Amino acid sequence: MSRLLTRLAAILVAVGLFFTSQSLATPQRAAAADPGYLMAHFIGEGSTGQQMYLAHSADGLHWNDLNGGAPVLLSTVGTKGVRDPALVRSPGGDKYWIIATDLCIGCGQNWEGSINNGSRNLVVWESTDLVNWSQPWLLNVAGAIPDGRNAWAPEAIWNPETNDYVLYWATNKPVDGKTKHRIYYARTGDFRTISTPQIYIERPGTQEIIDTQIVELPAGVGAYRYVRASGDGQITLEGSNSILGTWTNLGNLSGIGLTGAQVEGPMWMKFRDRNEWTLYLDQYASGRGYLPVTTTDPSAPGSYKLPASGSYNMGVNKKRHGSILNLTAAEESRVLARWSDIPAKRLQSFNFQDRYVRHANFDVRIDQNITGPDAQFRLRPGLAGSGTVSFESVNYPGYFLRHSNYDFQLVRNDGTAQFAADATFRQVAGLADASWSSFQSYNHPDRYIRHYAYQLRLDPITTATGRSDATFRVTN
The missing domain is CATH 2.80.10.50 (Trefoil (Acidic Fibroblast Growth Factor, subunit A))
Incomplete structure (x- = not known):
């Protein structure tokens, strides 16, 4: 009798595994009740385009502009314009920051001036609920870099090894009179004070690097815990098991026809209902905003796929160089209640x-x-x-x-x-x-x-x- 029960149990387990494998082989969209995604971004040039915008998506591919497509935050400090926002959540989920480039092209600044004598500051907002935000403040990150000319495209990631954030950004420090942006980093616990900036990523010779963003992978996916995508003439992928450790070049996306001459502003998003990621890339050269490129292994350049026609919709506003947060149900409820599309009267x-x-x-x-x-x-x-x-x-x-x-x-x-x-x-x-x-x-x-x-x-x-x-x- 015990043998019969054992065999029946084994059969049931096998059947269960069969149907489980079938469901995993064909990933399905999560239930409609599952919380979605929040994107912080800017939309273009001019004083209104270079401010803080939010968009929401239920599935990570179809986006709706929040606040009726109007900015949700305005910078009142520095150049009074912001670009390239990063949306950061504390490990405990009790605090949030937006950090952004202090830059307003066409609002008293041009590209040459911002490259060679731009703001050395980042703009920072803080919140405890994603809805009510502090007044912005300026964080001087490049002032301590000898001959550092600006501070662009900030990002931040929690580092469990040091129990604080690694804040990283691009600064132009010319070589032989030629422009050269490198990625610098500093450690911070509050985005008000930082450690002494150090070089984080530098490419050989006069090759610049401006945009980079890191994603953490779960165990069992790829060979590395972290993958970063960078705009450095290509969209280069690198892997590491430590944020401040050694990074290995994994390749680039030229195999699917995407180079740094066409796209920039890499922005990662993990689909919550399946082991698949989107790397959003800003099509700056053609002025078309973000394009989602999908993969089941961010560390494998050959796994990336261009989107099928009609498979995504970015909404009305152009989405440029930003950051995506996977929302909890409570966060989504608050965000949609606050920023839902209430018409202007x-x-x-x-x-x-x-x-x-x-x-x-x-x-x-x-x-x-x-x-x-x-x-x-x-x-x-x-x-x-x-x-x-x-x-x-x-x-x-x-x-x-x-x-x-x-x-x-x-x-x-x-x-x-x-x-x-x-x-x-x-x-x-x-x-x-x-x-x-x-x-x-x-x-x-x-x-x-x-x-x-x-x-x-x-x-x-x-x-x-x-x-x-x-x-x-x-x-x-």
Whole structure:
């Protein structure tokens, strides 16, 4: 009897293994409930293109622009433009950073100046939830490099051997008067202070290297724990078992027709539902943004495949040199709730119908025939309570209409309960016309948003004029 049971058990195990092998041979998309992916990126040149954008994907290949395609963060420091963002999560998942190149081509800078006398700083933001971000700060990474001319394309990875982050970036340190970017690194625990920069990657002669990104592989995949892809005239692949150890050249992607003359900005993404990776490459030479190249072994150059036609969609915004984070369910819920595509609206005055609410130098008023982003707001779920609204600026993401001493200004959300209460309102039937709207203060319910001498105020409403002043239409 025991032998029979043993044989039956073996048969059942074999059948199970057969069906398991069949399912692994044909990878399937994870269930729709599985969390997706978040990409931080910039979109191109100009003061608005060189800011911080986010996109979301459920499957890693089809992307939707968040925040209605508008920036989610603006740099207010350094050159006041950012490129090449890296999105970093702490090992415990309780803190996040965005680190980016401090560079704004066409906004007071050109390429020659930024190469030979550019910013030596990186721009850094910090968050505890991927939603509320600190004010940006500048981190001087290249100032201690003798004759270092700039700091470009930062990345960071947690190093378990040293229990801190390896922060790495490109700096131009010319050779014989010729431009030569090398990759430098420093260690940091907080992205506010760093160790003395050291050379991390240097190519022979005058060959430059600017972009590189490292991916960690699970046990059983390839011969190395880490693989890095670099733009150095080719898209070169290297492997190592230690982030700061010796790296071995594995080859490049010229076999599928991709060289550093065509693509740059390598960006790794691991599919969460199968052992497959995408290496996104920015098609800068043709101006087409990211292209996904897939592989089941990042350390094997011959395993990379170009995408089939129609197999991916990058969304409306061009996606350039960025970073992808595999989201947890909680992270995805927060991100989509905060940055979902809420359309931009204007607030039209009831009794001056050629005037609209707008901000100017962070003061708030009603002006005539305003159609631009200064007069556009997203009516987000109220910061302080359900069933309420808060008005977020379209061109200053993270800045909201807020009352202080009953006056209104456009102010950056500081995350405090006081700010949330001051920036939250109940949308009610218009006091002068029920088909329009009025906005009652959340923390001063006897007061409403109204204009007086064209300035926005928070006042009690007791007269017919006041009711007209406090009535608005939410319109496109």
